[in-house]
Amino acid sequence: MSSPTVSSNGYPFTSVQQTSFKVYSPVRGGTERSLPSAAPPRLPFSRITEDDLAFFRQLLPGRAITDPDMLESCNVDWLKSVRGNSEVLLRPRTTEEVSQILKYCNERNLAVSPQGGNTGLVGGSVPVFDEIVLSTALMNQVLAFDSVSGILTCQAGCVLETLSQYLEERDFIMPLDLGAKGSCHIGGNVATNAGGLRLLRYGSLRGTVLGLEVVLADGRVLNCLATLRKDNTGYDLKQLFIGSEGTLGVITAVSILCPRKPKAVNVAFLGCSSFQNLLETFQCCRGMLGEILSAFEFLDASCMGLLEKHLKITNPITECPFYIVIETAGSNAVHDEEKLHNFLEKVMASSLVTDGTVATEDVKIKALWSLRERVTEALTHDGFTYKYDISLPVEKIYQLVTDMREHLGDRAKNVVGYGHVGDGNLHLNITSPTKDPALLAAIEPYVYEWTSGVRGSVSAEHGLGLKKRNYIYYSKPPEAVALMGNIKAMLDPRGILNPYKTLPDNLNLH
Ligand code: FAD
Ligand code: MLT
Ligand code: ZN
Numbered sequence: 001m002s003s004p005t006v007s008s009n010g011y012p013f014t015s016v017q018q019t020s021f022k023v024y025s026p027v028r029g030g031t032e033r034s035l036p037s038a039a040p041p042r043l044p045f046s047r048i049t050e051d052d053l054a055f056f057r058q059l060l061p062g063r064a065i066t067d068p069d070m071l072e073s074c075n076v077d078w079l080k081s082v083r084g085n086s087e088v089l090l091r092p093r094t095t096e097e098v099s100q101i102l103k104y105c106n107e108r109n110l111a112v113s114p115q116g117g118n119t120g121l122v123g124g125s126v127p128v129f130d131e132i133v134l135s136t137a138l139m140n141q142v143l144a145f146d147s148v149s150g151i152l153t154c155q156a157g158c159v160l161e162t163l164s165q166y167l168e169e170r171d172f173i174m175p176l177d178l179g180a181k182g183s184c185h186i187g188g189n190v191a192t193n194a195g196g197l198r199l200l201r202y203g204s205l206r207g208t209v210l211g212l213e214v215v216l217a218d219g220r221v222l223n224c225l226a227t228l229r230k231d232n233t234g235y236d237l238k239q240l241f242i243g244s245e246g247t248l249g250v251i252t253a254v255s256i257l258c259p260r261k262p263k264a265v266n267v268a269f270l271g272c273s274s275f276q277n278l279l280e281t282f283q284c285c286r287g288m289l290g291e292i293l294s295a296f297e298f299l300d301a302s303c304m305g306l307l308e309k310h311l312k313i314t315n316p317i318t319e320c321p322f323y324i325v326i327e328t329a330g331s332n333a334v335h336d337e338e339k340l341h342n343f344l345e346k347v348m349a350s351s352l353v354t355d356g357t358v359a360t361e362d363v364k365i366k367a368l369w370s371l372r373e374r375v376t377e378a379l380t381h382d383g384f385t386y387k388y389d390i391s392l393p394v395e396k397i398y399q400l401v402t403d404m405r406e407h408l409g410d411r412a413k414n415v416v417g418y419g420h421v422g423d424g425n426l427h428l429n430i431t432s433p434t435k436d437p438a439l440l441a442a443i444e445p446y447v448y449e450w451t452s453g454v455r456g457s458v459s460a461e462h463g464l465g466l467k468k469r470n471y472i473y474y475s476k477p478p479e480a481v482a483l484m485g486n487i488k489a490m491l492d493p494r495g496i497l498n499p500y501k502t503l504p505d506n507l508n509l510h
Contacts, residue, residue, distance in 0.1 A: 036470030084127030103219025116188025124465025156187025193243030271320030
């Protein structure tokens, strides 16, 4: 085969390596060339040969893909913002096959990019250069479900929505839900420690994931696939892999604790005239709905504008600066409806909420949820999107949007805010007609400095991937980042697993 050409990846190949543990210098000259999100130079991994392909073809008959058309979609991320140039896509079915692949790649010094549903939003799921794509798409079997404990054990490539359907038929649900459910894999969810729409109620995957099976960089299989609620025998190694974005091992199976399917679900879509009123509504909601509250999400009027303009979705209530989606999930419809009714009466009477609508039937519930879930999709039709996923003290989450609007003036097309109020997680998104390096230079590092100034996190739930790896120092002390580098070096000494992702360039991991 021809020797692979190095991809431009949409980024110039400027090294941003630094030797000291300080925050990367922001912009030199105001172009993207100098930005810390740019791809570093290719590391000295081996290039794939005909012998390598012969090995993979023998191991995975018909599942070692080199057809350029089939490779196209796994080389580009969901946002179409980063592009790799892999020439091989491997589709194992079993843990043993993953183990054989990694053992071989480690010995040959071939870099590997693990991929689930490829819905990640930080450029972590696609190769940067010619890394081999290792897809979990065919690892999609449910291995066991215990209907007494509610513990599901499955392969990493199961699609989240398929698992939800499987469980709903058995009167259970998945403890997480997100807009990308139709494509994302449970292994990808665990690898990113995805948050999503139900975290407020069921907590993070760090609590609900009970066990993992992981293949390490050298092919060893780490079987920590426990199905126990309690297990204090030594260090909890699975936590290392939750949120490690494919840099420490390939997750091949997951066991997860699933809640019972609620008997009654209500969704309210409400409007508020100010963010302060929205926050007071949140406080009141927690007090009055208590244990049945399962989600408290928001979007601003600019998001609603994009839904109407690009997706032709109709606003079901009168226009307001802010909109809230509240979900209740409980076991007694009459009790839940009464609680919700009392809450709504109170917030309307006190003018915290100016208008609203409630749904109890499935179809209408889905329609109200789509107003929140489809903002991401609406943004992709608005031009090039700069995405920020920020954790902040809840009372500050909209201030960043207001300040950013003022800071950018008319340089941006739209500056919008939405997110998970209940988790203190803001999604700040900025659009421009086309990719605009000058605009990016105005946004970064301003957004990160603002965030670290209030002790927030520069990645609440999406991870760091390629795009945000060098911004880690805004949220973690150098000692912690250095320790992460030590862990990476111990588990993946040759650095073959998802290179250029998550950890900053100055750790020099190869
Ligand atoms: P991929 O995108 O394929 O990969 C993501 C990362 O995980 C990569 O670094 C990859 O190398 C690694 N990886 C994947 N599988 C494995 C594995 N088996 N072993 C080791 N590493 C692996 N995220 C949220 O947190 N909350 C949301 O509410 C949310 N909503 C979204 C809505 C939309 C419309 C979209 C497009 C995305 C959304 N996301 C959200 C982001 C994304 O869906 C999540 O990060 C998701 O968990 C990624 O899963 P995936 O299978 O697509 O992983
Ligand atoms: C969401 O909450 O909608 C997701 O995290 C996706 C996004 O940030 O757009
Ligand atoms: Zn989110």
